[in-house]
Amino acid sequence: MKLVHGIDELRSLRAEWQAAGERVALVPTMGNLHAGHLSLVEQVRPVADRTVVSIFVNPLQFAPGEDFERYPRTLTEDMAQLEPLAPDVVFAPSVEAMYPRGYPIATNVVVNGLVERFCGEFRAGHFVGAATVVTILLNLVRPDVAIFGEKDYQQLLVFRTMARELHMPVEILSGPTVREDNGLAMSSRNRYLSAEERDRAAMLRRELLAAARALKRGVRDFRALETAARAHLVTAGFEPQYFDIVAPDLGPALPEDDDFVILAAAVLGAARLIDNIRLDDPALDA
Numbered sequence: 692m693k694l695v696h697g698i699d700e701l702r703s704l705r706a707e708w709q710a711a712g713e714r715v716a717l718v719p720t721m722g723n724l725h726a727g728h729l730s731l732v733e734q735v736r737p738v739a740d741r742t743v744v745s746i747f748v749n750p751l752q753f754a755p756g757e758d759f760e761r762y763p764r765t766l767t768e769d770m771a772q773l774e775p776l777a778p779d780v781v782f783a784p785s786v787e788a789m790y791p792r793g794y795p796i797a798t799n800v801v802v803n804g805l806v807e808r809f810c811g812e813f814r815a816g817h818f819v820g821a822a823t824v825v826t827i828l829l830n831l832v833r834p835d836v837a838i839f840g841e842k843d844y845q846q847l848l849v850f851r852t853m854a855r856e857l858h859m860p861v862e863i864l865s866g867p868t869v870r871e872d873n874g875l876a877m878s879s880r881n882r883y884l885s886a887e888e889r890d891r892a893a894m895l896r897r898e899l900l901a902a903a904r905a906l907k908r909g910v911r912d913f914r915a916l917e918t919a920a921r922a923h924l925v926t927a928g929f930e931p932q933y934f935d936i937v938a939p940d941l942g943p944a945l946p947e948d949d950d951f952v953i954l955a956a957a958v959l960g961a962a963r964l965i966d967n968i969r970l971d972d973p974a975l976d977a
């Protein structure tokens with residue numbers, strides 16, 4: 692496992708792998724790794740000869756007033772966690788290496804129609820920053836496959852659409868959300884929660900499960916389900932930003948449909964939590 696900070700070094704390793712005809716996987720992260728990230732690394736290992744994990748806290752994707760400055764930067768701990776999985780390269784560029792002329796940069800990758808709602812409504816510029824940095828990372832690493840977590844469902848759709856429409860020669864894979872024992876989706880931002888809030892935070896998952904079970908039973912009054920879930924969350928001290936039942940492509944849910952995704956985001960204490968559920972979630976059968 693090699694720690695690479697420089698773009699030139701990354702490029703020369705990539706050229707060696709190319710010459711050897713090796714298949715490359717990229718796992719983009721912002722570091723502060725948890726079991727969710729590690730599961731993505733495990734998932735791509737069998738489909739590639741070389742694995743690159745990128746660790747870069749990308750200033751472009753933080754809205755003004757968000758946690759860019761205090762976002763946990765834990766490279767030493769991240770390296771220790773990755774050690775047993777032995778990716779070939781941990782690419783951890785500096786902000787100066789990624790944006791040598793400073794930021795914001797002139798080039799923006801905007802996936803119109805997917806970035807305006809849900810997280811995009813509450814995090815100005817977030818998806819443009821995320822899609823732009825992922826484009827840069829894909830251009831630098833030139834992976835055959837890249838993998839992203841399903842917890843960020845909207846982000847995953849943004850990257851899939853971007854890769855398809857821009858004819859990027861990469862296959863986008865996704866990995867299931869990894870959860871704490873209480874059901875809370877793992878996230879680097881969970882560390883902003885107190886122990887008591889961590890327990891309470893699991894309610895977001897319970898509300899998603901309850902609404903998904905209702906949909907599976909055939910309930911189609913979407914607005915009533917959404918309103919009830921938001922009200923429960925408010926009563927428990929959350930500030931819900933959205934709790935919306937939509938089609939898997941984020942279009943409107945229709946009563947005659949039987950495939951939905953429920954997207955949710957809520958602030959609890961100092962943490963902004965997001966999660967989602969599809970109706971094939973194995974927990975719905977438990």
Ligand code: PAF
Nearest residue numbers: 719720721749821824843
């Ligand atoms: O999901 C994340 O951690 C980030 O948005 C990503 C994909 C690493 C881009 O900075």
